[in-house]
Amino acid sequence: xxxxxxxxxxxxxxxxxxxxxxxxxxxxxxxxxxxxxxxxxxxxxxxxxxxxxxxxxxxxxxxxxxxxxxxxxxxxxxxxxxxxxxxxxxxxxxxxxxxxxxxxxxxxxxxxxxxxxxxxxxxxxxxxxxxxxxxxxxxxxxxxxxxxxxxxxxxxxxxxxxxxxxxxxxxxxxxxxxxxxxxxxxxxxxxxxxxxxxxxxxxxxxxxxxxxxxxxxxxxxxxxxxxxxxxxxxxxxxxxxxxxxxxxxxxxxxxxxxxxxxxxxxxxxxxxxxxxxxxxxxxxxxxxxxxxxxxxxxxxxxxxxxxxxxxxxxxxxxxxxxxxxxxxxxxxxxxxxxxxxxxxxxxxxxxxxxxxxxxxxxxxxxxxxxxxxxxxxxxxxxxxxxxxxxxxxxxxxxxxxxxxxxxxxxxxxx
Amino acid sequence: xxxxxxxxxxxxxxxxxxxxxxxxxxxxxxxxxxxxxxxxxxxxxxxxxxxxxxxxxxxxxxxxxxxxxxxxxxxxxxxxxxxxxxxxxxxxxxxxxxxxxxxxxxxxxxxxxxxxxxxxxxxxxxxxxxxxxxxxxxxxxxxxxxxxxxxxxxxxxxxxxxxxxxxxxxxxxxxxxxxxxxxxxxxxxxxxxxxxxxxxxxxxxxxxxxxxxxxxxxxxxxxxxxxxxxxxxxxxxxxxxxxxxxxxxxxxxxxxxxxxxxxxxxxxxxxxxxxxxxxxxxxxxxxxxxxxxxxxxxxx
Numbered sequence: 001x002x003x004x005x006x007x008x009x010x011x012x013x014x015x016x017x018x019x020x021x022x023x024x025x026x027x028x029x030x031x032x033x034x035x036x037x038x039x040x041x042x043x044x045x046x047x048x049x050x051x052x053x054x055x056x057x058x059x060x061x062x063x064x065x066x067x068x069x070x071x072x073x074x075x076x077x078x079x080x081x082x083x084x085x086x087x088x089x090x091x092x093x094x095x096x097x098x099x100x101x102x103x104x105x106x107x108x109x110x111x112x113x114x115x116x117x118x119x120x121x122x123x124x125x126x127x128x129x130x131x132x133x134x135x136x137x138x139x140x141x142x143x144x145x146x147x148x149x150x151x152x153x154x155x156x157x158x159x160x161x162x163x164x165x166x167x168x169x170x171x172x173x174x175x176x177x178x179x180x181x182x183x184x185x186x187x188x189x190x191x192x193x194x195x196x197x198x199x200x201x202x203x204x205x206x207x208x209x210x211x212x213x214x215x216x217x218x219x220x221x222x223x224x225x226x227x228x229x230x231x232x233x234x235x236x237x238x239x240x241x242x243x244x245x246x247x248x249x250x251x252x253x254x255x256x257x258x259x260x261x262x263x264x265x266x267x268x269x270x271x272x273x274x275x276x277x278x279x280x281x282x283x284x285x286x287x288x289x290x291x292x293x294x295x296x297x298x299x300x301x302x303x304x305x306x307x308x309x310x311x312x313x314x315x316x317x318x319x320x321x322x323x324x325x326x327x328x329x330x331x332x333x334x335x336x337x338x339x340x341x342x343x344x345x346x347x348x349x350x351x352x353x354x355x356x357x358x359x360x361x362x363x364x365x366x367x368x369x370x371x372x373x374x375x376x377x378x379x380x381x382x383x384x385x386x387x388x389x390x391x392x393x394x395x396x397x398x399x400x401x402x403x404x405x406x407x408x409x410x411x412x413x414x
Numbered sequence: 415x416x417x418x419x420x421x422x423x424x425x426x427x428x429x430x431x432x433x434x435x436x437x438x439x440x441x442x443x444x445x446x447x448x449x450x451x452x453x454x455x456x457x458x459x460x461x462x463x464x465x466x467x468x469x470x471x472x473x474x475x476x477x478x479x480x481x482x483x484x485x486x487x488x489x490x491x492x493x494x495x496x497x498x499x500x501x502x503x504x505x506x507x508x509x510x511x512x513x514x515x516x517x518x519x520x521x522x523x524x525x526x527x528x529x530x531x532x533x534x535x536x537x538x539x540x541x542x543x544x545x546x547x548x549x550x551x552x553x554x555x556x557x558x559x560x561x562x563x564x565x566x567x568x569x570x571x572x573x574x575x576x577x578x579x580x581x582x583x584x585x586x587x588x589x590x591x592x593x594x595x596x597x598x599x600x601x602x603x604x605x606x607x608x609x610x611x612x613x614x615x616x617x618x619x620x621x622x623x624x625x626x627x628x629x630x631x632x633x634x635x636x637x638x639x640x641x642x643x644x645x646x647x648x649x650x651x652x653x654x655x656x657x658x659x660x661x662x663x664x665x666x667x668x669x670x671x672x673x674x675x676x677x678x679x680x681x682x683x684x685x686x687x688x689x690x691x692x693x694x695x696x697x698x699x700x701x702x703x704x705x706x707x708x709x710x711x712x713x714x
Contacts (some may be wrong), residue, residue, distance in 0.1 A: 286611035
């Protein structure tokens with residue numbers, strides 16, 4: 001087993017290369033650009049047989065991806081944050097083409113204010129688009145998830161585009177040891193794309209992006225996408241099992257870490273979940289029965305697997321690295337919907353919002369989230385949602401506001 | 415786990431230094447995580463990079479708050495609060511400064527009792543001083559005491575492959591020289607502990623109050639605030655005008671300056687605004703009369 005130190009971005013590029021991507025429509029945006037640069041370098045050096053085209057925007061990029069996928073070639077693309085949002089009209093449009101491809105999103109907080117560091121509001125804006133979503137916690141998982149995503153997306157029972165998500169900075173620019181699969185082994189797992197009926201020939205015209213008037217027709221086409229996405233749950237299990245058999249790395253739709261006998265579990269997605277594992281280990285050393293449950297698949301939502309993983313637990317600390325204004329954490333609501341009204345489900349779902357714009361979640365904060373959730377279980381009441389924000393952070397903010405206020409008032413009489 | 419932070423300026427090779435050290439640890443059989451951290455990419459601005467190395471898989475992520483070793487490539491960053499060089503320094507943290515001044519001077523200046531070492535900066539500055547990455551990675555490799563010189567050598571070759579034999583060889587010499595120089599301090603850096611849940615301090619969380627929109631909007635209500643940002647601090651090399659040579663063409667250098675940091679005075683001579691000149695040296699390249707030269711900031 002050879003392992004190499006590579007970044008999450010390099011791992012994403014390796015995923016596309018080993019998948020034998022044939023067409024890459026591209027547009028640069030931090031912190032994703034390194035993926036496209038790496039692919040461009042390989043194509044230029046003749047190490048990858050692929051056509052890379054720079055488009056004039058992400059909107060055009062996703063249009064090109066959907067159109068190319070409709071002609072039966074294997075398509076890869078990558079974007080981030082505002083780029084994903086700029087493409088959003090087409091992100092919602094192309095799943096209806098029922099032409100599969102893989103898009104990597106490198107999570108970065110969205111404006112306003114502008115930032116470069118990650119949270120998950122960008123990718124969650126694509127939640128209801130029809131794209132399948134796989135969320136990664138390590139650089140290894142990024143590479144492997146891309147191979148799995150192609151198998152899943154291209155499966156004739158599914159045929160929907162898939163989005164693989166990794167966090168900016170914490171994965172995109174961070175090097176970790178990664179086992180890069182042998183091209184032959186990758187090819188055995190993911191053979192060249194067989195587009196079946198998804199082809200385009202001059203003599204057999206096809207129109208995409210068509211209109212239907214009449215809600216019943218519309219409902220049919222939309223609900224078919226939903227049914228295909230739900231079908232992807234079972235297909236995912238098959239594909240992940242095959243991957244594990246071939247490469248020895250298991251990627252269940254829901255990762256359960258030391259949670260079998262846990263009373264309290266952390267529930268979250270993304271790279272910070274490795275910090276949660278660290279906290280679980282430390283809390284276990286201190287005699288506390290704590291675990292982690294992490295959905296890798298967010299669309300389709302693995303509700304049944306989550307219920308199995310959470311059955312009999314006393315409480316769940318849901319950590320949302322996103323914020324739905326006027327509602328709270330998105331995952332908290334999703335999990336509640338999956339558990340509500342079922343026997344044996346944890347009675348306490350405590351909501352924590354943390355890691356917005358890349359803000360760290362400290363080790364002691366994990367300990368405290370476990371403690372708050374445990375207290376809530378004892379008292380039998382769900383605590384109010386909590387933003388992870390310290391007094392010192394507020395003090396720093398107030399200092400800036402004081403300076404800003406003084407500048408604003410300078411020379412003005414009030 | 416070893417937790418190591420490199421501080422420098424964009425372009426000084428801190429990302430490369432962290433990768434050389436990361437690879438050296440990895441070749442030595444350690445699990446490794448290394449990453450640079452910067453904002454909007456820019457040459458000369460303070461940046462840092464970090465390395466974690468441990469015998470077990472690393473689950474920690476992000477900025478290192480309690481470093482075992484802090485390395486500073488550019489000593490002008492030490493007093494700069496925005497650079498955060500001294501953040502989280504503990505009594506046992508080893509501080510290594512790439513500097514022409516003595517450890518005693520720095521110890522006195524910073525009022526630090528903990529271990530403080532210097533790697534002397536080359537007297538003849540120029541490129542040798544600007545790209546100190548390989549030397550500092552070599553020094554770090556010896557300070558942790560668990561990396562052999564052959565692992566260091568292979569790491570330099572691995573990370574700089576593609577830059578040509580000459581550059582690799584020059585960097586290798588620097589790395590190995592620094593490795594030798596730190597021999598008396600071998601193993602000075604010790605591994606930090608994993609945190610214990612029992613010792614966890616309760617975070618000082620607060621309820622965020624609702625403020626009036628006027629105060630809570632991310633808006634700046636003042637003009638020309640960019641003047642207040644002294645981007646001159648990013649400079650490692652300073653353009654200096656040799657006025658007797660200037661032929662007063664009155665526009666080439668000022669026109670090409672991407673930051674409008676060169677103005678032409680009433681006598682048609684250019685003047686450089688050193689508060690905002692970032693040291694890109696485009697003016698040096700463009701001046702038709704070759705009247706602008708680049709001088710290392712430390713000597714200016």
